[in-house]
Amino acid sequence: MSRYAVIGAGPSGLATARALQVQGIEIDGFEASHGVGGLWDITNPRSTMYESAHLISSRTTTEFAEFPMDSDADYPSHRVLRDYFRSYADHFGLTSRFRFDTRVTRLEPRDGGWDLTSTGPDGTSTRWYEGVVIAIGTLAEPNVPSFVGEFDGELMHTSAYKSAAQLDGRRVLIVGAGNSGCDLAVDAVHHAASIDMSVRRGYYFVPRYLFGKPSDTLNQGRPLPARIKQALDSRVLKAFTGDPVRFGFPKPDYRIYESHPIVNTMVLNHLGQGDLRVRADIERFDGHTARFRDGSSGDYDLVMLATGYRLDYPFVDREHLHWRGPSPRLFLNMFPATFNGLYMMGMIEASGIGWQGRFEQAELLASYLAASERSPENAKLFRERVTGSPWPDVTGGYHYLGLDRMAYYVNNHAYRAAVRHERDALERTR
Template structure:
């Protein structure tokens, strides 16, 4: 290829972060987005969006926004309407909107023998095929519904929460929500005001974190001063009991894990409604029988609608799994970004973490941009970076937490440990570039370093 040019797939927060970092680094790229514009899932009119009318941020504005572009809002927890406007403003302000082809769905990304990548897509004007030095995958992690199978058949209305848009869908119905994640609890609160009745089926206990503590957004407390995992768990568990009480008294099972070992629920309105008797907690589902749902504790109930709040599964449908070093529930990537083969694919946004925000994703993008710039202008620094990834132990991204070995936790990281590791990796490229300059002899010293055996790569974030 005459020039190094990259493709960015997706114009949600991670895709915009990638585009901005490449722009700042002077790296040429083309963006592709299946929907009508920027914003990804935050655009409720995007056909692949999983947004619903009552959705708001569950992390606070100041811990979530891009640092170089503060949000024009005073709300601590803005709605999806504010957020889609924010992403459009961000893209327009930095001249990113025109860098994307909209309503253009990528159908295949395949590697040529010479290492370049062929990208095929379907756009408004027909098929597109382009050749790129590399491809940044930023198509999101919350678009492909995880739909479990159940014994029997439910003859009422069975929906995944990805198909839920408005509380009017619940009006007058007997509703069962299966799963109690943040979306499930949001919809449960909606249902209280619209449904004839609402129950929630759960299989494990949860920790509920209030949005405000001591008059401030709870995730703004203790910023920049992370406590060791066990101390934070000890302190915060007691703070939560003082502010929210024990969810077990409302019918939830007792959690069989410590706080922060699974994503907490940022919705204490659910507990308020449970205390008022507005909804009920049921055991895990055993089987369906017409409109009857049988639960594992031997009880049963009659329902018109079952909503599956069962989360999402990772999906990169246009590229072979082998190219992403897929292992278990998710790809096994260095810093959840780089395949160990360094084949020219880079994954943006494959991180879940309480409080990491879009700035954490932008720091990912800066690392990718720094590496791509090194490939072109300082190949010896890029080579040294790859050697470290292949030879050295990968950093621990858990922050000392023993995350549950669930599918949705397979790419979960601790925000402080992750951002620290990304900063170290970014700085290492800067250091290698200068150390490898004429007269420093770094390349020879690196080549002479004895190899160290790296531990077998585990899926980052799974329970140990």
């Protein structure tokens, strides 16, 4: 029986371990932190979590279907989620399959498989595996832009932000207005001496509740065509949240859902109350002064970079993952077309895909690996579909922004339909 390695014990790694367990496939798991949960464990040294963090998608659209959360909260906190993953891992007997405080430092191909070198409590060791599943997520390596000039205050990425106490009495400039940036701005209102947000493009703001229900639960049936949904939802949002341009944001140069929306309307409330300001894109720094492209300027003690993350898998050469620009080019963001024994889990971002969507990814992978062991001809047919046919369109008809962070963005419904189609085809032919 072949044995596979799974790197990472966050949601994607646990989903992989569980799906492979169902198929009777043996794994060794590797996790650099002291326990399961990935970034949702704020005590994980590599966690990007902060004290005020909560889910931005609702509990019922996010949880694993076979293991509902023991919580009544619609948008649970990171503490609830850390405990949820611990319970999930313990319930299915996954915890014991992982080696904790053990970092993978190198993957090298050998004899049709992979030598995996890791460093942990017992030192450094190398072991051969039939295949390796990389499941470390997409939010580990901060994207830190360069600026003209020098800033004499503190420059910090949001990945290093843990508590609003870090903002006490300081003049703060947040660069970017993604979900983390807006959360931080709301925190800063109650702690910082002043708070500004520098943005270069407009955003769409989605309230957490519409008509008294979590907003992402209102359209759970058959998905609407992209243009119809964009037109309808734009009107609904305008009725509920108004026009963000009125609060100082630029007008978006794209349609709703062509970039990830901001699930935080409290920031608009604070803008309306004068608690913070929106500033233009930064032109340069000069000591403690930020000079903006509209000719204005401001003085700051702390510049917080809410500038997102970039994909990074430093333990394996890029050629093995078929990198193209900012991301690997993989079938369904999972399979290298060469089928070299490396597999990617969780390299997707999509509004509403949740952890169940990642588990469905894992089910497809498990079905393929099981077929490779038990029905080689069926696995061969799958590989031929991947290498000989056009890859499925997983955009759902949306024209996503051509940004590095959108390179692995998919439409929830289109992606999951494609994954289920391939899994069903594997199961039918087995």
